[in-house]
Amino acid sequence: MDSAHLENDLVNVLFTQEQIQERLGEMAQQIAADYEGKDLLMVGVLRGAVMVMADLSRALPRHCEMDWMAISSYGSGTKSSGVVRILKDLDTDITGRHVLIVDEIIDTGLTLSWLVNSLGSRGPASVEIATLLRKPEALSMPVEPKYVGWDIPNEFVVGYGLDYHEKYRNLRDIGTLAPHVYS
Numbered sequence: 119m120d121s122a123h124l125e126n127d128l129v130n131v132l133f134t135q136e137q138i139q140e141r142l143g144e145m146a147q148q149i150a151a152d153y154e155g156k157d158l159l160m161v162g163v164l165r166g167a168v169m170v171m172a173d174l175s176r177a178l179p180r181h182c183e184m185d186w187m188a189i190s191s192y193g194s195g196t197k198s199s200g201v202v203r204i205l206k207d208l209d210t211d212i213t214g215r216h217v218l219i220v221d222e223i224i225d226t227g228l229t230l231s232w233l234v235n236s237l238g239s240r241g242p243a244s245v246e247i248a249t250l251l252r253k254p255e256a257l258s259m260p261v262e263p264k265y266v267g268w269d270i271p272n273e274f275v276v277g278y279g280l281d282y283h284e285k286y287r288n289l290r291d292i293g294t295l296a297p298h299v300y301s
């Protein structure tokens with residue numbers, strides 16, 4: 119599959135790579151201001167958050183540490199159920215640390231509300247969330263990301279870390295897939 123083919127599978131580009139970098143730059147400025155004088159541990163949620171973590175952290179004009187978690191949500195079909203299992207835990211002791219969870223999308227909100235509770239029980243100084251995208255369903259969940267790139271409609275999106283059957287994560291833009299991909 120060449121890159122031209124990859125781009126052609128998008129029916130609608132929601133955010134271009136330029137828009138994504140600009141928005142992440144704005145979020146980074148806000149994060150830098152909010153965490154001034156504090157240590158900052160950014161926790162990426164594998165695998166989709168790899169791109170956001172790479173670009174958001176490099177847009178930060180300050181030091182930060184990074185760690186990663188891999189979690190799996192169980193549910194029927196493609197829906198998350200909120201029953202979460204840790205596949206890879208943090209290597210860092212977060213007691214007394216300022217933790218910023220970095221993810222690319224909050225959909226139902228189940229995964230991150232579980233993760234905030236889980237990390238919150240380890241005695242951190244604070245736990246906040248930065249997500250590039252948020253879908254409407256998450257607004258009715260007890261999960262309040264401090265930093266949100268964009269609120270988007272309830273559509274399945276791919277690119278910039280977001281996959282469809284593990285493909286399209288390496289697209290630079292974010293968009294919706296053409297119907298022929300699903301058939």
Ligand SMILES: O=P(O)(O)OC[C@H]1O[C@H](OP(=O)(O)OP(=O)(O)O)[C@H](O)[C@@H]1O
Pocket residue numbers: 163164165166167191198221222223224225226227228229230280281
């Ligand atoms: O708000 P929710 O409905 O719980 O969904 C959000 C989760 O879904 C995505 O991960 P996914 O399970 O697709 O795994 P991936 O990062 O490995 O692609 C995303 O990174 C969040 O962790």
Ligand SMILES: Nc1nc2[nH]cnc2c(=O)[nH]1
Pocket residue numbers: 223224225273274275276277280281282
């Ligand atoms: N690729 C992808 N993964 C998701 N996980 C939760 N919502 C989405 C979405 O819209 N796209």
